Amino acid sequence: MSRKLVWIEQQRFRGFGCSECTWVFNPSSAPNFELQRDKEFTSHICADHPLNDSECHDWGKLYRAAVLESDRSKSLQRIEQAEIATLERSRSLSKSPGNNRKEQKAITRALHILSLLRGP
Numbered sequence: 001m002s003r004k005l006v007w008i009e010q011q012r013f014r015g016f017g018c019s020e021c022t023w024v025f026n027p028s029s030a031p032n033f034e035l036q037r038d039k040e041f042t043s044h045i046c047a048d049h050p051l052n053d054s055e056c057h058d059w060g061k062l063y064r065a066a067v068l069e070s071d072r073s074k075s076l077q078r079i080e081q082a083e084i085a086t087l088e089r090s091r092s093l094s095k096s097p098g099n100n101r102k103e104q105k106a107i108t109r110a111l112h113i114l115s116l117l118r119g120p
Contacts, residue, residue, distance in 0.1 A: 005041045008067050017067070021046035022060055022106055024113065049106050059085040063110045066117065079118050086110055 003020040016037055017024040023044045025037050062085045066078035090107045093100045 003046060005037070006068075016041070018044065018046065018049065021049040022063055022110055023049040024109070048102050059089040059107070059110070062086070063114065066114060075117070079114050083111065083114050083118075086114070 003018050005016055006019045008015055008017050008024070015024055015026075018041065021044075023041075023046065025040060027033055027036065059082065062078070062082040066075070066082040069075045069078045086107055090104065090111075093104055093107075
């Protein structure tokens with residue numbers, strides 16, 4: 001996997017993320033923004049931010065498509081598709097036993113980002 005740090009720009013969200021998973025950079029107020037970003041990107045584990053995992057029922061793919069959609073006329077539809085799939089996966093996880101904390105955390109982050117993209 002050759003992941004890259006990519007710039008994501010939407011109407012309500014701008015920031016850096018990974019090209020291969022749902023990881024996004026959440027900057028702190030640290031003075032060395034670029035150093036912090038590069039260090040976190042280098043050290044993140046894509047498996048902790050699943051995108052293509054078969055268990056995810058494509059919520060990760062739909063989330064990524066929504067975040068990366070640059071055509072504003074398609075953006076809302078992609079956001080809605082991603083929200084539906086992500087919520088369905090979250091419900092599915094809540095019904096199944098097991099340790100799904102990492103994926104549930106990724107889902108929570110994804111839903112937050114989607115709400116920012118959707119706007120008020």
